[in-house]
Amino acid sequence: MKCYNHNGIDAIGICKSCGKGLCQECVVEIEGSLSCKNKCEETVRNLAILLKRNMKLVGTSEKISKISGKFYITTGIISVFIGLFVIGLHQIFSDFSGIFLVLGIIFVVLGFFAFSAGFAILKESKK
Numbered sequence: 735m736k737c738y739n740h741n742g743i744d745a746i747g748i749c750k751s752c753g754k755g756l757c758q759e760c761v762v763e764i765e766g767s768l769s770c771k772n773k774c775e776e777t778v779r780n781l782a783i784l785l786k787r788n789m790k791l792v793g794t795s796e797k798i799s800k801i802s803g804k805f806y807i808t809t810g811i812i813s814v815f816i817g818l819f820v821i822g823l824h825q826i827f828s829d830f831s832g833i834f835l836v837l838g839i840i841f842v843v844l845g846f847f848a849f850s851a852g853f854a855i856l857k858e859s860k861k
Contacts, residue, residue: 751777796852803849810841 735745737757745755750767751774762771769778817834 749774749778750781799848799852803845803847803852806841806845806848808845810838810843810845813838813841 735748735755737743737745737760738754739760740757743757743759746758747756747761747768748754749756749761749770751769754770756768756770760771761768762775763769764775764778765782767778767782769775813834815838817832817838820834
């Protein structure tokens with residue numbers, strides 16, 4: 735591949751923004767990426783900032799998914815136990831026992847989905 739600006743000179747890299755081949759004279763390195771000198775530097779710098787920010791968010795979203803999963807599972811288990819307890823009492827609140835059981839099951843299922851989403855995010859971020 736030849737330099738986009740100097741057809742007779744071999745390119746040493748490709749601009750991360752525009753994809754043009756660049757020689758030593760036309761290239762500038764910005765945060766580990768190559769850029770066209772005085773043309774694409776700002777765009778490549780912004781891409782590097784965006785990439786760093788996204789990498790931080792991946793770790794945060796993994797943690798949030800796991801925490802919310804634990805919360806949903808715990809809430810679901812408590813709701814199921816409340817529903818079973820109310821059924822065991824055979825009191826006036828027995829009409830509500832079914833609601834507690836259904837909500838408990840829904841929360842447990844949501845918890846497992848949220849918890850598994852955290853693992854999926856972690857797996858994807860390690861690729």
